[in-house]
Amino acid sequence: xxxxxxxxxxxxxxSHNPTSVDNSLDLPPDLTTAxxxxxxxxxxxxxxxxxxxxxxxGLPHTADNRNGEPAMGLAYLPYSSCLTSTTSERPAQHSHIxxxxxxxxxxxxxxxxxxxxxxxxxxxxxxxxxxxxxxRNNIAVRKSRDKARxxxxxxxxxxxxxxxxxxRLQLHIEQLSHELDTLRHYLSQRHLQSKVDxxxxxxxx
Amino acid sequence: xxxxxxxxxxxxxxSHNPTSVDNSLDLPPDLTTAxxxxxxxxxxxxxxxxxxxxxxxGLPHTADNRNGEPAMGLAYLPYSSCLTSTTSERPAQHSHIxxxxxxxxxxxxxxxxxxxxxxxxxxxxxxxxxxxxxxRNNIAVRKSRDKARxxxxxxxxxxxxxxxxxxRLQLHIEQLSHELDTLRHYLSQRHLQSKVDxxxxxxxx
DNA sequence: TGATATTTGCGCAATTATCTG
DNA sequence: ACAGATAATTGCGCAAATATC
Numbered sequence: 001x002x003x004x005x006x007x008x009x010x011x012x013x014x015s016h017n018p019t020s021v022d023n024s025l026d027l028p029p030d031l032t033t034a035x036x037x038x039x040x041x042x043x044x045x046x047x048x049x050x051x052x053x054x055x056x057x058g059l060p061h062t063a064d065n066r067n068g069e070p071a072m073g074l075a076y077l078p079y080s081s082c083l084t085s086t087t088s089e090r091p092a093q094h095s096h097i098x099x100x101x102x103x104x105x106x107x108x109x110x111x112x113x114x115x116x117x118x119x120x121x122x123x124x125x126x127x128x129x130x131x132x133x134x135x136r137n138n139i140a141v142r143k144s145r146d147k148a149r150x151x152x153x154x155x156x157x158x159x160x161x162x163x164x165x166x167x168r169l170q171l172h173i174e175q176l177s178h179e180l181d182t183l184r185h186y187l188s189q190r191h192l193q194s195k196v197d198x199x200x201x202x203x204x205x
Numbered sequence: 206x207x208x209x210x211x212x213x214x215x216x217x218x219x220s221h222n223p224t225s226v227d228n229s230l231d232l233p234p235d236l237t238t239a240x241x242x243x244x245x246x247x248x249x250x251x252x253x254x255x256x257x258x259x260x261x262x263g264l265p266h267t268a269d270n271r272n273g274e275p276a277m278g279l280a281y282l283p284y285s286s287c288l289t290s291t292t293s294e295r296p297a298q299h300s301h302i303x304x305x306x307x308x309x310x311x312x313x314x315x316x317x318x319x320x321x322x323x324x325x326x327x328x329x330x331x332x333x334x335x336x337x338x339x340x341r342n343n344i345a346v347r348k349s350r351d352k353a354r355x356x357x358x359x360x361x362x363x364x365x366x367x368x369x370x371x372x373r374l375q376l377h378i379e380q381l382s383h384e385l386d387t388l389r390h391y392l393s394q395r396h397l398q399s400k401v402d403x404x405x406x407x408x409x410x
Numbered sequence: 411t412g413a414t415a416t417t418t419g420c421g422c423a424a425t426t427a428t429c430t431g
Numbered sequence: 432a433c434a435g436a437t438a439a440t441t442g443c444g445c446a447a448a449t450a451t452c
Contacts, residue, residue: 136437138421144439145419155360162367169374176381183388341414343444349416350442 123130328335 133437134422137423137439140438141421141440142419144441148440152357152360155357155364159360159364159367162364162371166367166371166374169371169378172378173374173381176378176385180381180385180388183385183392187388187392338414339445342416342446345415346417346444347442349418353417 123133328338
């Protein structure tokens with residue numbers, strides 16, 4: 001594995017350009033409960049149980065059966081463990097693997113339609129351009145994950161606060177209910193009393 | 206470059222052994238709000254702004270200033286982009302990088318205390334043993350992440366439910382308060398009335 | 411004690427969302 | 432309005448740290 005990714009040591013890319021330091025802190029778009037249903041359009045390496053029916057094509061074939069319920073114990077079977085050797089440039093880590101995988105059984109690997117070992121098809125792995133892109137993305141990823149962490153933490157805190165608030169409100173309700181009971185009881189007693197004491201004492205009814 | 210990580214094509218590792226299919230669904234250990242404070246003992250590549258003060262030693266030096274507030278715009282500066290070339294086996298992806306990095310400024314790299322390029326110090330990268338471990342870990346990682354996703358979703362749902370419940374309780378409180386006000390008003394009126402009507406009618410004060 | 415499982419941060423690549431000219 | 436560029440998200444695998452057994 002090894003990630004090439006060879007140092008490019010201390011090439012700091014000090015430029016970086018904060019790119020509109022939003023940093024948000026914007027409250028989560030979650031709360032909609034639908035946040036899980038979205039985001040699964042990767043196709044990336046959507047072969048989970050390494051068996052995975054047909055569809056050797058390049059369909060996006062969303063939903064990599066990883067979301068939702070993982071079938072409660074049947075999932076999490078190994079599924080990678082067969083990767084192309086990719087001695088040249090390593091075209092893509094996940095995609096195409098499916099093709100490769102089934103080409104063993106179905107197709108003779110289409111010799112040249114894709115995968116040109118030369119510095120074509122995007123960026124050469126060690127170009128400065130590539131490293132710049134990677135570095136920027138790495139920064140963005142860290143930022144995004146921090147944001148997600150903060151969001152999760154906020155949600156948890158909110159849940160805790162709501163729970164406490166809930167408790168307080170319930171106590172309040174109990175207290176009010178008790179007061180009401182007392183007053184009502186008192187009134188009913190007075191009502192009886194007034195009846196016992198006789199009629200007109202100005203008790204309007 | 207190039208993944209090495211060579212396929213080990215179709216070596217399915219069908220064993221896998223579900224290892225006590227817990228799958229949990231256990232409610233989160235979160236809710237403790239402290240979940241963020243923990244987990245930062247990596248030392249991994251804890252140099253974020255690629256500048257990062259002294260401490261070139263091997264201290265765990267927890268807290269990679271990524272948690273908490275990212276300083277609102279100063280963080281997320283590139284910080285990797287200086288990795289060891291690791292032409293041999295690549296001993297570790299992140300750790301030791303710190304050492305490398307500061308060895309440039311502080312220490313001559315201790316020549317042999319660690320990092321034996323030979324097939325020592327752990328497993329060779331293409332051993333079956335290694336692949337087995339990796340595969341198991343990959344499965345575990347997917348499982349763990351699914352669990353985390355479910356947990357987050359549950360927390361969000363819980364927050365929503367609590368909010369609704371909260372609203373209901375507040376309405377209830379308003380209603381009870383109103384009833385109490387009415388009754389009290391009624392009683393005070395009666396009190397005045399009884400005073401106007403004459404003296405004691407048994408109004409115990 | 412060591413082996414295994416779980417959790418975590420990281421970088422990569424693909425996808426999606428936003429800008430920008 | 433549209434295409435290219437850039438940022439933001441997401442799933443993945445890796446390795447290290449930690450938790451469990």
